[in-house]
Amino acid sequence: MEQKIKLLHALSDHKIWSGEALASKLGVTRATVSQWIKLLEKSGMEFNKVKGRGYRLLSPVQMLDYKELLAGLSPEVRNRLSQVDISVQSPSTNDTAIKANYEPGKWKLFTTEHQTQGRGRRGRSWENPPCSNLAFSLGYKGHIPMPQLYMSSLLVGYAIAAELTESFEVEAKIKWPNDIYVNDCKIAGILCELQGSPPDDVLLVIGVGMNVFSEPELTTQSAAGITSLAQVCGKAFSRTELLARLVDRIVSSFYEFEQQGTSWLLDRWSEMDLLQGRPIKVIKGDQEILGTGAGVDESGQLRLLDDNGSIVLFNGGEVSVRWS
Structure with missing residues (x-):
């Protein structure tokens, strides 16, 4: 390759x-x-x-630039990264991050020009054209408070949606638990993986796939449409600039969460919640539960207001959600 x-x-x-x-x-x-x-x-x-x-x-391509990437990071985040790796090709950046050796309390970033076996939630897999989109993983090993672990996917979703909205002139929304949408079309997905058991030191790996210049081939078709940042953004940008901004925002948000707490995140999440107030269908095995999206609770669970006026809670690992 x-x-x-x-x-x-x-x-x-x-x-x-x-x-x-x-x-x-x-x-x-x-x-x-x-x-x-x-x-x-x-x-x-x-x-x-x-x-x-x-x-x-004919396809738009941009090579990732190591020096531009480092220059685009804030000094605080750059100092918290012990490794920044750009590979030509990788089956899965999450797998690379999981196998890496870590200094306690330090982050590592792994990204690739071409990811061939990227995976998402519930077994979905994506393959991106080379040098066109983003596939990257951030790994951190150390003590992570339980509230932060529970909310890690939501925290990353907020960080990405906020950065896209503020820096790239798009109105990004978060589809619980871990997808980013623009104009009701998917633009990015998040996969958080955990090794170890709190209260001991754990390894948290955050995988992000984003459609930048093209729409990746879906080996499992999603229910909604997909889009790319180039299609919805009103200004020119570089793929490396985008990566630096997203990494900076994600890492910084983890430390902001430590200072501000769960209520801080829930307030910001609710402003970008794609499902809030919309008719939704939660699929759990062979069961379908209808209701209205009612935000998330302090453990990151989906709140659904059912037809009886009761709130039903769902964990992200056990269900799929569709909306009207």
Whole structure:
């Protein structure tokens, strides 16, 4: 994949390149270039093939830049990161973060240009075209208070939605428990994984996948539509800038939560709650429960107002939610 990323880099000016010129630049044969183009097409990239002239890349791509990423982080967050890793290809950044060695009290960031086996909640899997979207994981090992662990997915959701709304001119909403929506279409998903048992030190891994320039291939189709930041954002931005802003906001929000507490998060969550006041259907096994979204409780559980006027609580690991 590293050579294919170099091919994308050469084509990122969106001009027509002959197969001969690309082969010379990359030190391979023209047949190899043609093969790589076909493989990239299978991963979701689009090319204009002009007979007798060559190839032009149609899909928007941007390479992640290590120096720009570090420069985009606040000094406080940069000092809390013991490792920042950008790989060419990774099956799953969450798996990489889980296997890493940690200094207690320090964060690590793992991101990749191409994630091939990204996974989401309830077994859903996503594959993104290379250099087009974001797939990253933050890992932290140490003591984490129980309220923070309970609310970790909600906290990350708030951080992402707030950053998109404030910095990228979109009205982002949070679909309980861990998806970000714009205009009722999914733009990002969150997967938090935990190893260890409180009150001992635990490993918390936060995985984020975001549609930046393209919509990833869904191997399990979601109920609602999907969108990308490029489709809904009213200004130009870089993929590296976006990553830096999201990492900064997520890490900072964990420390803000420690100072402000659960009520602080619930107040902000309610302002961005996609399901608040909407007719929803909660699917639990073979059972379907109808009602109205009524926010979340202090443990991060969904509150549903049923037809009898009673509040029913649901845990994020056991249900799926649809809305009208």
